[in-house]
Amino acid sequence: MSGVGGGAGWAESGGRGRTDGWGAWDRRSDERDGRARQTGRHESPSRQTDGRTPPARQAGGREAPNGHAERREPETGRAPAADVRGRCVDVPGREGGTAHGGASPGGPVAAPARPAAGARADAALLGFARALRAAGVDASAERVHAFLRAVDVLRTGVRADVYWAGRLTLCGGRDDLERYERVFAACFGDAAPAGRTVTAPRPPRLRLVAREGPVPRTVARNGERPLPPAAALASSAEVLRHRDVAGLDAAERDQLRRLLAAFALRGEVRRTARRRPARRGEVDPHRTVRELLQRGGEPARLLRHTRADRPRRVVVLVDVSGSMAPYADALLRFAHAAARGSRTEVFTVGTRLTRVTRELSHRDVDLAMAALAAAVPDWRGGTRLGELLREFLDRWGQRGMARGAVVVMLSDGWERGDPELLGAQMRRLHRLAHRVIWANPRKARPGYAPLAAGMAAALPSVDAFVEGHSLAALERLAAVVRGAAPAPVEGADRA
Amino acid sequence: MRARLEETGYLVDDGLATACFLALRLHRPIFCEGDAGVGKTALASALAGALDAPLIRLQCHEGIDASQALYDWDFPRQLLHLRAAEATGVKDADRLEGELYDRRFLVSRPLLKALETQPSVLLVDEIDRADDEFEAFLLELLSEFSVTIPELGTLRAEVPPVVVLTSNRTREVHDALKRRCLYHWFDHPGFARELAIVRRRLPAVSARLAEQVTTLVQALRSQDLLKPPGVAETIDWARALDALGANEVDAELAVATLGSVLKYREDTERARGLDLAAVLAARGA
Ligand SMILES: Nc1ncnc2c1ncn2[C@@H]1O[C@H](COP(=O)(O)OP(=O)(O)OP(=O)(O)O)[C@@H](O)[C@H]1O
Numbered sequence: 107m108s109g110v111g112g113g114a115g116w117a118e119s120g121g122r123g124r125t126d127g128w129g130a131w132d133r134r135s136d137e138r139d140g141r142a143r144q145t146g147r148h149e150s151p152s153r154q155t156d157g158r159t160p161p162a163r164q165a166g167g168r169e170a171p172n173g174h175a176e177r178r179e180p181e182t183g184r185a186p187a188a189d190v191r192g193r194c195v196d197v198p199g200r201e202g203g204t205a206h207g208g209a210s211p212g213g214p215v216a217a218p219a220r221p222a223a224g225a226r227a228d229a230a231l232l233g234f235a236r237a238l239r240a241a242g243v244d245a246s247a248e249r250v251h252a253f254l255r256a257v258d259v260l261r262t263g264v265r266a267d268v269y270w271a272g273r274l275t276l277c278g279g280r281d282d283l284e285r286y287e288r289v290f291a292a293c294f295g296d297a298a299p300a301g302r303t304v305t306a307p308r309p310p311r312l313r314l315v316a317r318e319g320p321v322p323r324t325v326a327r328n329g330e331r332p333l334p335p336a337a338a339l340a341s342s343a344e345v346l347r348h349r350d351v352a353g354l355d356a357a358e359r360d361q362l363r364r365l366l367a368a369f370a371l372r373g374e375v376r377r378t379a380r381r382r383p384a385r386r387g388e389v390d391p392h393r394t395v396r397e398l399l400q401r402g403g404e405p406a407r408l409l410r411h412t413r414a415d416r417p418r419r420v421v422v423l424v425d426v427s428g429s430m431a432p433y434a435d436a437l438l439r440f441a442h443a444a445a446r447g448s449r450t451e452v453f454t455v456g457t458r459l460t461r462v463t464r465e466l467s468h469r470d471v472d473l474a475m476a477a478l479a480a481a482v483p484d485w486r487g488g489t490r491l492g493e494l495l496r497e498f499l500d501r502w503g504q505r506g507m508a509r510g511a512v513v514v515m516l517s518d519g520w521e522r523g524d525p526e527l528l529g530a531q532m533r534r535l536h537r538l539a540h541r542v543i544w545a546n547p548r549k550a551r552p553g554y555a556p557l558a559a560g561m562a563a564a565l566p567s568v569d570a571f572v573e574g575h576s577l578a579a580l581e582r583l584a585a586v587v588r589g590a591a592p593a594p595v596e597g598a599d600r601a
Numbered sequence: 602m603r604a605r606l607e608e609t610g611y612l613v614d615d616g617l618a619t620a621c622f623l624a625l626r627l628h629r630p631i632f633c634e635g636d637a638g639v640g641k642t643a644l645a646s647a648l649a650g651a652l653d654a655p656l657i658r659l660q661c662h663e664g665i666d667a668s669q670a671l672y673d674w675d676f677p678r679q680l681l682h683l684r685a686a687e688a689t690g691v692k693d694a695d696r697l698e699g700e701l702y703d704r705r706f707l708v709s710r711p712l713l714k715a716l717e718t719q720p721s722v723l724l725v726d727e728i729d730r731a732d733d734e735f736e737a738f739l740l741e742l743l744s745e746f747s748v749t750i751p752e753l754g755t756l757r758a759e760v761p762p763v764v765v766l767t768s769n770r771t772r773e774v775h776d777a778l779k780r781r782c783l784y785h786w787f788d789h790p791g792f793a794r795e796l797a798i799v800r801r802r803l804p805a806v807s808a809r810l811a812e813q814v815t816t817l818v819q820a821l822r823s824q825d826l827l828k829p830p831g832v833a834e835t836i837d838w839a840r841a842l843d844a845l846g847a848n849e850v851d852a853e854l855a856v857a858t859l860g861s862v863l864k865y866r867e868d869t870e871r872a873r874g875l876d877l878a879a880v881l882a883a884r885g886a
């Protein structure tokens with residue numbers, strides 16, 4: 107870690123920079139209430155950035171990033187204009203005016219060096235951006251604007267520069283790179299851009315061998331689930347708590363439903379950056395000083411504050427496919443109870459993804475179940491967990507629903523689709539969510555091992571793997587959602 | 602730009618060179634993502650070296666907030682000042698308050714320091730560890746490059762700092778923040794470049810040893826490991842072997858020193874099962 111070092115190293119090094127006489131505080135001494143007016147003088151970031159010479163580039167002229175100023179690399183060559191004009195030329199003016207319009211007025215994009223040809227080249231770049239969007243890359247107006255500016259400060263017409271300008275400004279994640287590569291080749295021809303290729307994402311890791319052995323042991327080790335003593339003392343409710351839902355008769359089922367209705371599911375709390383006054387906690391210097399001042403400097407008590415806590419959002423995905431049929435009713439009632447918390451979202455998965463949060467918001471559980479039955483089109487069908495999880499992430503999760511949330515998957519992991527897809531989507535989910543919990547009703551069966559290919563592919567991205575077959579197991583699940591430590595997951599690769 | 606970076610001992614490829622160039626020209630932060638040890642953090646210090654500007658580093662963690670990242674008031678000194686003022690009989694509360702919230706009682710944290718220091722390189726390391734609120738806060742700061750402190754006013758950096766953000770992808774960073782940045786994915790380097798990096802970082806190590814170590818690490822990386830070794834590990838390994846007095850390495854010595862490269866027992870066991878001698882022989886090393 108040469109030079110980077112922690113703490114002290116850089117703290118003093120500030121002296122090397124100029125700290126005086128440039129950004130004076132515009133202090134308003136007349137404002138005694140300690141609150142500043144909005145100045146309204148905020149420059150737009152683009153105005154700030156234009157026309158200033160960054161420290162490394164005092165010399166005029168176009169220094170290429172690689173250091174050789176006007177020289178063209180022989181292997182890249184100055185690409186003929188036709189080359190970068192591209193095959194994705196857009197009809198000028200049709201592309202969402204904002205992107206282009208934002209860049210050109212007075213800006214360097216319309217520089218005199220590029221009269222009509224410049225406009226044509228821009229149309230090609232806009233066409234390229236549009237093709238990227240069609241391929242699923244979020245090349246939004248703001249990004250396209252940056253792209254045009256980037257191309258403009260680089261060597262115009264040099265293929266590798268266009269390639270990198272686009273890749274740096276239009277992509278927002280590793281998943282975009284492969285699509286970018288493809289669309290770039292389609293628009294600007296196939297030649298590998300200046301000897302640089304994107305390596306394909308590593309194949310998903312399946313470490314079945316390492317996992318299969320130890321896992322079944324967790325069932326036994328899960329000490330708090332002893333089989334209920336057959337003693338007559340145990341109440342019927344207590345017995346029922348531990349019974350596998352799949353084996354209940356009608357009367358027992360009724361009783362179970364009543365017990366399930368009493369559930370509450372609250373997400374683990376997270377500390378927010380906001381603080382609130384509190385009796386205990388760190389000293390709140392701000393309020394303490396203010397109070398001191400109000401008392402004219404008389405010694406006052408120390409006021410304290412603490413972080414405000416907020417429960418995390420809980421997202422529940424319930425598998426309603428055929429293999430889950432014995433459990434679906436109980437699990438959905440569990441989800442209904444869970445959805446009473448305002449920060450809970452519920453989806454069903456099978457062959458379709460259905461958001462059922464609204465249906466479950468009926469207070470009356472039987473009304474809710476009826477609404478749900480009408481809304482869900484795919485009861486007892488097959489399972490396409492990977493595909494549906496991708497749909498969930500694309501449509502809801504990525505935009506914020508899964509972000510920082512506790513996500514609970516209630517499924518046996520029998521995947522009809524490609525387990526690798528499920529594995530990949532689970533990794534995505536894992537990166538977004540605060541915690542991923544998988545409850546599998548079949549986990550409690552003697553000798554259970556996550557042999558279902560889907561389950562095996564998903565496990566490395568699961569933080570807590572729990573049972574889900576009985577009331578007791580669901581209580582345990584609720585505790586884990588609240589943040590209780592689960593039994594560790596074998597083979598999960600949380601670093 | 603490339604040459605200046607390489608003078609600091611940090612080797613860049615076309616993509617990274619373009620990213621740095623654009624970061625300076627367009628005043629956009631570089632958002633660096635990639636596996637551990639591929640040189641994301643080192644890029645920031647190389648940039649600082651190349652620009653002869655101080656490196657200001659903000660290490661993110663869960664729950665980080667503005668008082669740790671931006672500024673805080675020096676409470677003990679404010680109290681002292683208040684006591685001293687009392688002792689000299691100052692009673693004017695307004696005046697006292699004005700004095701208490703004076704610049705000299707303000708403690709600059711990294712973000713404020715970066716705005717105050719010109720030129721500077723700001724490294725926001727491991728942003729994926731911070732939470733959503735902090736991302737939103739950072740987004741605002743990075744779009745305005747200015748800060749309003751209610752008691753003091755607004756500070757704007759005339760020339761914004763060069764900003765490098767890094768993420769290890771333990772969590773997806775919000776797109777609104779990434780949109781403001783130049784996105785660069787750090788791949789593990791290929792053989793030639795990695796060898797060049799090792800040679801540059803450890804000029805005293807024998808060429809043969811550097812080549813062998815690089816060969817071995819490249820082979821390990823193609824395995825399905827829990828934590829594939831980064832450039833940092835390659836350098837550590839070569840340094841460790843050199844410290845043992847080795848000028849070259851054979852399979853036996855490699856296995857004995859695997860601890861420098863692999864951090865998990867499972868990975869080490871897996872590597873033990875490989876035919877490292879064959880890997881070395883294949884390169885003709
Ligand atoms: N391109 C390079 N040129 C020279 N040295 C490099 C290069 N890439 C990596 N290194 C070396 O590798 C070491 C590790 O890099 P660094 O700490 O920046 O990795 P990182 O990506 O930030 O990892 P982490 O995610 O663990 O923080 C650095 O000390 C540096 O010496």
Ligand SMILES: [Mg+2]
Pocket residue numbers: 641642643726767
């Ligand atoms: Mg780092």
